[in-house]
Amino acid sequence: MSARAPRILHYGDGEAMLAFGPMNGPQLLVLQPLFEEMNRTRALIAAVCRGLAERDIGCWLFDLPGTGESPQPLDRLTWQDWRAAVSAAIAATGVAIHGSLAFRGGALLDDAVAGRRWRLAPTSGRSLLSDLRRSALASGSDPATPAGYRLPIDLAGPMADSDVVAGDGIRTVRLVSDDRPADVRVEGIPVWRRPEPQRDDALARLLIDDIAAWTSA
Amino acid sequence: MTGAAVTIEDQLRAILRDVLGVDSARAAAIDDDTPLFGAMPELDSMAVAGLLTEIEDRLHILIDDDEVDGEMLESFGSLAAFVRTKQGA
Numbered sequence: 001m002s003a004r005a006p007r008i009l010h011y012g013d014g015e016a017m018l019a020f021g022p023m024n025g026p027q028l029l030v031l032q033p034l035f036e037e038m039n040r041t042r043a044l045i046a047a048v049c050r051g052l053a054e055r056d057i058g059c060w061l062f063d064l065p066g067t068g069e070s071p072q073p074l075d076r077l078t079w080q081d082w083r084a085a086v087s088a089a090i091a092a093t094g095v096a097i098h099g100s101l102a103f104r105g106g107a108l109l110d111d112a113v114a115g116r117r118w119r120l121a122p123t124s125g126r127s128l129l130s131d132l133r134r135s136a137l138a139s140g141s142d143p144a145t146p147a148g149y150r151l152p153i154d155l156a157g158p159m160a161d162s163d164v165v166a167g168d169g170i171r172t173v174r175l176v177s178d179d180r181p182a183d184v185r186v187e188g189i190p191v192w193r194r195p196e197p198q199r200d201d202a203l204a205r206l207l208i209d210d211i212a213a214w215t216s217a
Numbered sequence: 218m219t220g221a222a223v224t225i226e227d228q229l230r231a232i233l234r235d236v237l238g239v240d241s242a243r244a245a246a247i248d249d250d251t252p253l254f255g256a257m258p259e260l261d262s263m264a265v266a267g268l269l270t271e272i273e274d275r276l277h278i279l280i281d282d283d284e285v286d287g288e289m290l291e292s293f294g295s296l297a298a299f300v301r302t303k304q305g306a
Binding site: 123124127130131133134135137138139175177178179180189190193194195 | 223228231232234235236238262263264265266267269270271273274275282
């Protein structure tokens with residue numbers, strides 16, 4: 001296990017979850033960005049999870065229903081299903097989760113996780129849906145299925161009204177180029193904005209250092 | 218935190234850098250006369266979606282779909298003027 005390959009698990013109704021790192025260190029639940037941004041950040045998040053595993057921090061990376069490898073069609077899901085999936089994923093880990101790592105829209109769901117919360121470039125549901133709608137308009141595709149996503153009203157409606165929840169024990173990280181409120185700013189490429197999947201190994205290292213320090217503080 | 222001296226133009230340059238992936242030297246060289254849509258190859262119609270959303274989030278305005286046209290995106294100066302008008306509204 002020197003390479004610390006992730007373990008493949010399942011939770012809920014056949015949804016996939018990857019476990020990185022040892023189970024006797026701090027354990028963090030990873031909340032991925034939503035929709036297309038999830039694909040664009042896949043390499044970054046995997047690099048962060050592997051790096052944290054090497055520092056003896058456990059990371060649990062799960063796909064929301066209707067995304068990634070999920071057997072469920074997105075068009076039957078509700079926002080509440082996604083919120084419930086966070087709790088189901090936590091239960092399936094079988095360990096005590098110490099906090100969460102949320103990337104972009106994943107932060108809209110992190111209030112379902114007890115413990116401390118770390119967020120990278122959190123954004124609102126309205127922004128994410130505006131992006132999808134404008135991309136559809138720009139590409140001439142049907143705004144009802146932006147970027148090929150068939151968004152049910154019970155998902156998009158509550159999501160449009162959702163924003164990140166404030167509270168104690170939250171650390172917000174943003175890129176240097178983004179001047180919205182943050183606890184720390186790091187140099188890096190906003191890979192979630194780039195149409196082609198892109199790596200930023202230097203950004204991954206900065207995030208690993210920040211998370212590791214935050215976890216042990 | 219950045220100080221109050223950050224201008225709309227500085228913020229727009231940072232957004233163009235982030236959304237389009239133009240390097241900082243190229244971003245710094247952008248001025249009011251720099252043509253945007255149709256002239257900057259990275260700014261295709263899909264990138265416009267990301268650009269508008271980042272402008273809304275970082276400059277605290279709301280942009281209606283019918284406000285987006287060629288005139289608004291013709292040059293960096295016209296985009297900055299649009300934002301300034303929206304912020305004053």
